[in-house]
Amino acid sequence: MAKEATTKRTKGTGWRHIYQTLHDEILSLELEPGQLLDETTIAQRFKMSRSPVREALIWLAGDGLVVTLQNRSTIVAPIDVLSFPKYVEALDVAQRLNTRLAAELRKDSDLDRIAACQAEFEAAVASRDRLKMSHANMQFHMAIAHAGRNPYLAEFYERLLKQGRRMLHLHFDYLERTSDGYLLTDEHVQMLDAIRQRDVERADALAHAHTRQFQDNFFNFMKENYSTGVQLSGIRQSA
Numbered sequence: 179m180a181k182e183a184t185t186k187r188t189k190g191t192g193w194r195h196i197y198q199t200l201h202d203e204i205l206s207l208e209l210e211p212g213q214l215l216d217e218t219t220i221a222q223r224f225k226m227s228r229s230p231v232r233e234a235l236i237w238l239a240g241d242g243l244v245v246t247l248q249n250r251s252t253i254v255a256p257i258d259v260l261s262f263p264k265y266v267e268a269l270d271v272a273q274r275l276n277t278r279l280a281a282e283l284r285k286d287s288d289l290d291r292i293a294a295c296q297a298e299f300e301a302a303v304a305s306r307d308r309l310k311m312s313h314a315n316m317q318f319h320m321a322i323a324h325a326g327r328n329p330y331l332a333e334f335y336e337r338l339l340k341q342g343r344r345m346l347h348l349h350f351d352y353l354e355r356t357s358d359g360y361l362l363t364d365e366h367v368q369m370l371d372a373i374r375q376r377d378v379e380r381a382d383a384l385a386h387a388h389t390r391q392f393q394d395n396f397f398n399f400m401k402e403n404y405s406t407g408v409q410l411s412g413i414r415q416s417a
Contacts, residue, residue: 193230196220197237204243204254205343206309215244215252242341257344259400266396269342270389272335273319277369277385279326281378288325289374295321296366303363308350312343318366322373349392352399365391 200220203209215235221228235252238244245255258265280288295318302310316339323332353362365388372381 192224192226193233193237196224196226196230196234199224200234200238201241201243202309204238205312205347207344207347209254211254211256211344213254215254217252262345262396265338265342266389266393269338269392270386272331272338273389274382274385276319276323276326276328276331276335277373277381278378279328279331280322281373281376281381283327284325284373284376288321289370292318292321292325292370292373296363296370299366300363306354308347311350312346315346315362316340316343322369325373345396346392348399349395352395352402362391 200209200215209215217228217231217235220231224231235244235246239246239252243255244252246252280292295314299311299314299318302314316336319339320332320336323335326332365384369381369384369388372384
């Protein structure tokens with residue numbers, strides 16, 4: 179159940195508090211895909227008028243996390259499983275290119291930043307807080323992207339990472355329940371090592387394997403929990 183909102187707010191920040199709370203609840207799947215977001219109910223929950231609620235929903239729509247229907251009702255954006263193969267293809271390309279560039283162009287300061295992000299991710303994994311995990315995971319990969327010094331590729335990569343955060347939570351759920359455990363920390367360490375060694379080809383291969391692991395575990399989660407009959411195919415074992 180959604181948590182109670184604190185009543186005291188700094189003037190002008192009400193919509194931001196609603197936005198951040200709903201944002202986190204959507205990403206963590208506490209608010210489920212397709213769930214109705216009624217303005218009146220949300221306003222009562224946060225003890226505010228409907229105006230800041232509408233503002234928060236506009237920003238959430240800009241993030242692609244909510245959808246306004248033709249009857250003007252708002253729902254949590256569905257997770258488009260059918261589009262996942264195309265999504266993961268794009269993610270694979272962006273992840274490999276940014277990681278290759280990082281291995282080629284990184285500076286010592288970049289290594290420090292990537293290592294710091296990895297330490298934050300390991301702490302989040304130890305806490306088993308999936309919201310912190312997905313945030314730290316994104317920070318790690320964006321630190322790699324910034325080390326590659328191509329802002330266009332970094333921006334494209336960031337958009338894909340944001341779009342996939344809810345699917346990543348399902349991926350975490352699968353890993354948590356399997357004998358494999360959390361493999362992501364080891365994979366991150368290997369990617370950092372390849373970047374540190376300026377081993378471009380190894381960095382590329384590790385980035386590809388990292389995307390493939392996400393893909394395979396997401397497929398396994400879907401097979402365990404849903405019987406849609408949908409045929410899912412994604413990136414190949416090698417490219």
